[in-house]
Amino acid sequence: MPEALAALRESPATAKHKAKFILATDGKTFEAENLGDGGTVVCDYPDFHHHFGFFLPLAGITTVRQISENAFDIKATGRLNRLYMELLKDNPDWTTEARRGDLNHFMARLIFCFFAEDTDIFHNVGLFTATIEQMSARDSSNTHEVISEMFRAMNTPVRHEGKLDNRHREAAGIKSWANGFPYVNGGLFSESVEVPRFSKIARSYLLHVGGLDWTKINPDIFGSMIQAVADDEERGALGMHYTSVPNILKVLNPLFLDDLRAKLEEAGENARKLLNLRNRMARIRVFDPACGSGNFLVIAYKEMREIEAEINRRRGEPEIRSVIPLTNFRGIELRHFSCEIARLALIIAEYQCNVLYRGQQLALAEFLPLEAANWITCGNALRIDWLSVCPPTGKGVKTKAEDLFETPLNQAEIDFENEGGETYICGNPPYKGSQTQTASQKSELAQVFDAHGVSAKQIDYVGGWFLKAAEYGKTVSCGSAFVSTNSICQGRIVPILWPLIYRLGSKINFARTSFKWANLAAHNAGVTVVVVGISNLEINKKLLFSEDAAGRDSVRVVNVINAYLAPSNDVFIEGRRQALSDISHMSFGNMPVDGGGLLLSASEHSQLGLDKADDRLFVKRAFGSAEFIRGIVRYCLWIEDANLSAAKQNHLIVERIEKVKSMRLESKDKGTKSLAEKPHQFREMYSCDNHLLIVPSVSSEAREYFPVGVLNSRSTVTNLAFALYDAPLWNMALIASRLHLVWIGTVCGKLKTDYRYSNTLGWNTFPVPTLTEQNKADLTRCAEDILLAREAHFPATIADLYDPETMPDNLRAAHERNDETLERIYIGRRFKNDTERLEKLFELYTQMTSTPSVSRTPPRSASVVAQSKSSK
Incomplete structure (x- = not known):
């Protein structure tokens, strides 16, 4: 059947008629391939109607957004997933927690073989797939035995005392x-060579996967896509789940790669400098330390x-051999399969780089x-001591030969000399806010922070990686940079986490x-993140990158970056019971x-x-x-x-009052x-x-x-909002800015x-210059203009009016005038961007909190109003 599909794929008639799908059947088995994205279906003939979704593109219905780049990786992952799911169905004993690792290890071996047979590593293109097709029965009864025998061969040496010798x-x-398969070693085929049993359908899927051109594999992103094959949670995004290379470089470039490129430019053609x-x-x-795949x-x-x-x-x-060892690229990963795929991706990357820079002959000879x-x-x-994985230079312990693809939990360090080397820590650790962490994750985070006498209850999970990087930096001179949700540099987390890192x-x-x-x-629309680089080395010029709405990058060279990622001195904003400003x-x-x-509700009110x-x-x-x-x-x-x-x-x-009374009395x-x-x-009865x-x-980030x-x-305001009672209207101009x-x-x-609002943290800390009566009058007029602009569009709701795509021109203009008026009070002109706004606000906040302020009588609060009314 795979050969029938191959013939159809290569037929001139297929290209001539621009076929979208090719189908083949022998009356018992049905096979089909989508020529657009490489997707395949294999099933028993009577069951093919269950796969109607596969053929929806024939009706003009596209279920997955097509992506031109990385098309091979998407195609390969989809086919591997079909094979994986079929094997799970055929081998229920391999679905248990105890055996799932064995199946994942088997998949890693297959991936290596598919790559090796198409890149001359096996010295015979298509050897692995062709052997399965030739030596295994069409009913698949011995497919597992054939694959197991090939695995045994790849784990058995072909040399003795340095010479070719078949005695082993x-x-x-x-x-x-x-015997045509080379000795692979490295632990990939050591230990058990047991292979799951294959049905006819699984065998067909295996041959479909082997039929792809694996020279096109992209190890940059292939690892995380293959990771999705074995991850139940990620399979829903199969074929689309990976981090883009440009995003990864947003971390690696400023961490150390840009410096290496600058040194290369500086060296020019000077042989000594280049050697250094x-x-x-x-x-x-x-x-x-969260390396995933x-x-x-x-x-x-x-x-x-x-x-x-x-x-x-x-x-x-x-043609000189690379001096950059793979063992210098360390990682920690929770999932065993991801560890295997990470090492496999690095091995593939090394081979491809050798082919690219040194030629295929040398690459093959050394692989x-x-x-x-x-x-x-x-x-x-x-929970792991990072120093045991990546210790200070010059220290190390040996590992067993079979450990490459059989990693022990507490594996420590490669035995090699790296005296004077630099260490750079990077990655994209799991985020998990304090409300979504599992009990185990809370315990892990507590273990990290308890050692410093700090509670981790409000810390995002990713905060543990930042703290451990800072701890690591106490022993090893290094630079670290992580991708994190922006919450790590906002709100209540900042004054808990960052002073500790600084200390x-x-x-x-x-x-x-x-x-x-x-x-x-x-x-997936993507999560809003920041990249934060920390170092224990003294660096005079800091780099602050930002991105505009169109995705264009800009960078500022600044003297300091604080924990809120503003170019301002270190300051930690904590909630205040009274306003800092007047x-x-x-x-x-x-x-x-x-x-x-x-x-x-409206109807209950009417009743x-x-x-x-x-x-x-x-x-x-x-x-x-x-x-x-x-407008509810x-x-x-x-x-x-x-x-x-x-x-x-x-x-x-009366009935409603009694209902309230009963509810309150029954409360614990x-x-x-x-x-x-x-x-x-x-x-409360504030009025x-x-x-x-x-x-x-709370308000949408889109506004x-x-x-x-x-x-x-x-009207009254419930506890799901904040209120300023009888406040002058110019306060509205401040909040709306x-x-x-x-x-x-x-x-x-x-x-x-x-956006999540807080009166104690957002309003009471907001630094406002001393306002003259004229300032207040100007701001009052701005607030009135905003209200009039809204009124002109009655009965549109706030949600309608502040939709960024449809915001009325007169309302936008009113807000622009308000910003113009207020920002001139601050610096005499409009700010250039939000970074400059933050810089000024932190500067003013620092001034206002560092000098003793004249004690003021706090404004008349709503609680006072309520008390005075109830006493009448």
């Missing part, structure tokens, strides 16, 4: 047809080989047998502010604690049947973030003590129980005399301005990628 294979009883640079590169170690290590290796090749060219030594050195550790990076002697020496770290998954008091809204008794007078006495419009932003209509019972008797004349109100919380004494009221400003607790609004005294959005986005942190 004769002693092992290797069948003559398997090459010797330096031979001792550089790259260590990824090795993407960062592979890219680092290939980029260094390119620099080395240019050195060799300039020195007239183009086999594989070295037995082990340089990827399988284990938990937060260990590391400082930020380069950073890239927030950008989308997107893979090619069609369903601005109005902001408080939480009112918490119902009502079990649904005090809050009313109360209140006349206008009673409605004004007992009911208010209730606004949380969603009600304000999306909601009401609440708002009954002051003096009006309680009158309110109880309405039996529906003492504070809630005590509220049962006043079941007709919210926990205004004239108007209030509402500030949502260019933080939505803030004005409500009348017939780009300056304030940048500030809260930095110091408050985010909920997923949305």
